[in-house]
Amino acid sequence: MSEIVVDGESLPFTEGQTVAAALVAAGRVAWRTTRVGRRPRGVFCGIGVCFDCLLTIDGAGGQRACLVPARPGMTVTTEEGDDE
Amino acid sequence: MSEPADLLVVGAGPAGMAAAATALAGGLRVVLVDSGAAVGGQYWRHPPAHARAAIPTDDLHHGLRGYRALCEALSAGRAAGRLELRLAHHVWSAVREDDGFAIHVVDRRRAPQETAGVLRAPKLLVATGAYDRQLPFPGWDLPGVLTVGGLQALLKGGGVAAGSRVALGGTGPFLLPVAAALASRGVEVVAVCEAAHPSAWLRHPGPLLRNPRTWAEGAGYATALARRRVRFRPRTAITGAEGGDRVTAVRIASLRPDGSPRPGTERHVEVDAVGVGWGFAPQLDLLVPLGCALTDSADGNAVVVVGGGQRTTVPGLYAAGETCGVGGAALAVGEGRLAAESVLADSGAAPAPGPKRLAGVRSAVARHRAFARALALAHPIPPAWSSWLTDETVVCRCEEVTAGAIRTARAEGGADDHRQVKQLTRAGMGWCQGRMCGPAVHCLTAGQRGYEPAERLVATPVTLGALADLDP
Numbered sequence: 001m002s003e004i005v006v007d008g009e010s011l012p013f014t015e016g017q018t019v020a021a022a023l024v025a026a027g028r029v030a031w032r033t034t035r036v037g038r039r040p041r042g043v044f045c046g047i048g049v050c051f052d053c054l055l056t057i058d059g060a061g062g063q064r065a066c067l068v069p070a071r072p073g074m075t076v077t078t079e080e081g082d083d084e
Numbered sequence: 085m086s087e088p089a090d091l092l093v094v095g096a097g098p099a100g101m102a103a104a105a106t107a108l109a110g111g112l113r114v115v116l117v118d119s120g121a122a123v124g125g126q127y128w129r130h131p132p133a134h135a136r137a138a139i140p141t142d143d144l145h146h147g148l149r150g151y152r153a154l155c156e157a158l159s160a161g162r163a164a165g166r167l168e169l170r171l172a173h174h175v176w177s178a179v180r181e182d183d184g185f186a187i188h189v190v191d192r193r194r195a196p197q198e199t200a201g202v203l204r205a206p207k208l209l210v211a212t213g214a215y216d217r218q219l220p221f222p223g224w225d226l227p228g229v230l231t232v233g234g235l236q237a238l239l240k241g242g243g244v245a246a247g248s249r250v251a252l253g254g255t256g257p258f259l260l261p262v263a264a265a266l267a268s269r270g271v272e273v274v275a276v277c278e279a280a281h282p283s284a285w286l287r288h289p290g291p292l293l294r295n296p297r298t299w300a301e302g303a304g305y306a307t308a309l310a311r312r313r314v315r316f317r318p319r320t321a322i323t324g325a326e327g328g329d330r331v332t333a334v335r336i337a338s339l340r341p342d343g344s345p346r347p348g349t350e351r352h353v354e355v356d357a358v359g360v361g362w363g364f365a366p367q368l369d370l371l372v373p374l375g376c377a378l379t380d381s382a383d384g385n386a387v388v389v390v391g392g393g394q395r396t397t398v399p400g401l402y403a404a405g406e407t408c409g410v411g412g413a414a415l416a417v418g419e420g421r422l423a424a425e426s427v428l429a430d431s432g433a434a435p436a437p438g439p440k441r442l443a444g445v446r447s448a449v450a451r452h453r454a455f456a457r458a459l460a461l462a463h464p465i466p467p468a469w470s471s472w473l474t475d476e477t478v479v480c481r482c483e484e485v486t487a488g489a490i491r492t493a494r495a496e497g498g499a500d501d502h503r504q505v506k507q508l509t510r511a512g513m514g515w516c517q518g519r520m521c522g523p524a525v526h527c528l529t530a531g532q533r534g535y536e537p538a539e540r541l542v543a544t545p546v547t548l549g550a551l552a553d554l555d556p
């Protein structure tokens with residue numbers, strides 16, 4: 001199985017899965033904190049419309065986890081604590 | 085493809101695939117663009133081609149013969165050098181030019197890297213489909229609460245189930261395939277809460293009886309669900325979700341005819357994931373700024389006005405599939421075919437040779453449209469749905485605007501549509517640009533008036549860096 005690195009820890013995924021699918025497969029449905037209410041958020045619409053699943057991928061912020069295919073060695077940072 | 089294209093098709097779902105295949109059969113040069121990693125759209129969503137063995141999903145699909153035939157037609161078009169297929173390309177804007185259309189794309193094949201580009205052709209067909217329509221309820225922003233389509237997309241695209249004990253709720257026939265798909269992957273589907281009553285179907289029996297294939301598909305799901313002891317609960321709704329870091333339970337209530345919960349019927353059911361959906365909302369982001377006329381459809385959505393040949397009110401611009409009204413994959417395929425036939429006729433080309441005569445496609449499309457209308461009338465948004473909300477319920481997920489704030493904007497600020505609410509509260513101003521909360525905010529303020537979606541000039545965010553690299 002291939003792996004991505006999420007907040008410093010390796011996470012296995014099946015080639016072909018998105019970053020969101022890899023996280024959900026590992027039991028994680030939330031990885032972001034909202035700006036105002038500090039509430040946990042993660043995958044909601046699954047098709048790139050709602051922007052709830054944002055995280056940082058290889059240094060690029062504001063990425064939709066449900067759209068970006070996971071690739072071996074990809075570095076993912078969650079908990080931006082911010083929508084911007 | 086070295087020569088310029090005759091037709092741009094945005095969206096490679098059932099509608100866009102059928103349109104591209106038909107246009108290719110008629111001899112046109114086509115560019116087919118989709119943001120996804122594979123063709124198929126929502127209905128035929130698949131993992132990318134190289135991952136099909138590792139993520140088997142064939143058993144979750146219907147009509148795979150039609151899908152494969154379309155895939156073959158597209159492959160042949162590519163081999164002949166007349167189809168340029170651009171996957172992982174997001175169209176963020178479409179504009180009219182003197183001699184046709186230009187679409188602005190971001191190439192995300194190496195995401196998160198992105199490259200901008202422009203594609204041009206004399207004719208444009210928009211087949212961008214739809215997304216789940218949502219109604220807020222207390223706790224719908226808890227992790228583990230997803231759209232029903234989101235649950236299905238994770239299953240069909242990635243082979244993963246988002247929970248092990250799942251409740252589904254909302255309205256419409258789409259709840260059934262998702263329940264069946266989850267159950268087939270060993271998920272315990274604890275309830276399917278359908279707000280409508282099945283007897284509502286009997287009010288418009290004609291179109292339903294004229295679509296035996298749809299009956300058969302429905303009966304197939306009913307059998308599959310009964311075998312797995314999935315409880316289908318008509319006239320009920322998920323009126324709340326509870327939990328801390330993740331949903332742990334839902335509240336399910338029986339509904340009165342107006343959709344308000346019957347007092348004393350509420351019960352708690354433990355779950356670790358929830359799927360909700362109230363039909364679909366057409367994805368009109370590219371079409372609205374192009375200036376084509378919209379109209380209200382039976383399900384309360386704004387849809388693109390098209391004539392019998394799928395021509396919009398803008399010359400050279402065509403639409404097919406759920407942008408013209410939600411109606412399922414078979415309708416989308418038929419409309420895609422009709423749209424491409426119009427493109428052929430308007431380009432002075434001969435009709436595409438094919439197994440099915442055009443008149444047959446037209447009558448099938450008319451039948452499916454009538455069926456979709458009957459379904460929409462049988463599965464309305466319950467008029468009293470907002471009685472589930474408390475003042476603290478988040479309505480706009482992005483900007484975290486509550487129902488209380490929106491009610492205040494209406495009562496004290498005089499706001500009577502989603503645009504005014506946005507100015508007063510920021511609802512609809514965040515990342516999703518009101519795609520999730522728009523219909524709900526509209527219902528909360530404008531009552532029975534038709535919903536007109538906001539004009540969004542950018543269909544997907546694009547980085548300035550990608551634009552800077554763009555050749556003029």
Ligand SMILES: Cc1cc2nc3c(=O)[nH]c(=O)nc-3n(C[C@H](O)[C@H](O)[C@H](O)COP(=O)(O)OP(=O)(O)OC[C@H]3O[C@@H](n4cnc5c(N)ncnc54)[C@H](O)[C@@H]3O)c2cc1C
Nearest residue numbers: 095097098099119125126127175212213233405406412413
């Ligand atoms: C998440 C989801 C899951 C669904 N699953 C099922 C199911 O399992 N069974 C069922 O019967 N029905 C399902 N449906 C209903 C489905 O909408 C239709 O039945 C059918 O797929 C409609 O076909 P279409 O060609 O009109 O649009 P779609 O299939 O939605 O295809 C539209 C395509 O356009 C692309 N697109 C949209 N905007 C852009 C853009 N700006 N740039 C580039 N590409 C773009 C999308 O990526 C998509 O591939 C689902 C709907 C949703 C929203």
